[in-house]
Amino acid sequence: MLSQKAKYALRALLMLAELPEDDLVMIADIAERENVPRKFLEAILVDLRKRGLLDSRRGKNGGYRLARPAAAISFGEVIRIVDGPLAPLPCASRSSFRPCEDCTDAETCSVRWLMQRVRDATADILDNCSLEDGLKHRRATGTLPGEETAAATA
Structure with a gap:
């Protein structure tokens, strides 16, 4: 299951994807527009910066x-950055494999076999959908967050 932290990370990144490349956005603005607790968002953005997804500037x-x-x-x-491996069970993970305590033979386990298929299908979808694709979906299905306010005041 996707964590709330991952949902917040994706929403913040999608917001940043909407902007011209050189535009910088303050944490408070992201938090307000995306309705994310600021302190929680700060920790998320620091992780994403450390992992090379974001650039930041102070001041x-x-x-x-x-x-x-x-x-x-x-x-x-x-x-993966926020929540870790996509596999529903540790024994089905490629990067963090750990056999189940009650399993006698991971190689012949039918539950593991199925969870590996689930992992592969999930990874195929998530790895082949970019922030740009998500932004295209946002645009195709209605106004972007914040645009409804601008349209109402125009």
């Missing part, structure tokens, strides 16, 4: 922006 004109084009950041990459 009055500082903020965050994507470190790579939105097309080069997949949902799968973000979820």
Whole structure:
């Protein structure tokens, strides 16, 4: 199951993907627009910066922006950074394999076999959907967050 932390990370990254490459956005602005607790968002953005998804600058004109084009950041990459492996069981994980305590033979376990298929299907979808794809979906299905306010005041 996707954690709330991963959902917040994806929402923040999608917001940053909407902006021109050089625009920096302050944490407070992201938190307000995406309805994310600021302290929680700060920790998420620091992790994403450390992992190379974000650039940041301190100071009055500082903020965050994507470190790579939105097309080069997949949902799968973000979820792995925030939540860890995609496998539903540790025995089905490629990067964090750990046999189940009650399993007598991981190689012949039918539950593991099925969970590996689930992992592969999940990874295929998430790794082949970029922030740019998510942004295209947002645009195709309605206004972007914040646009409804601008339209109402125009």
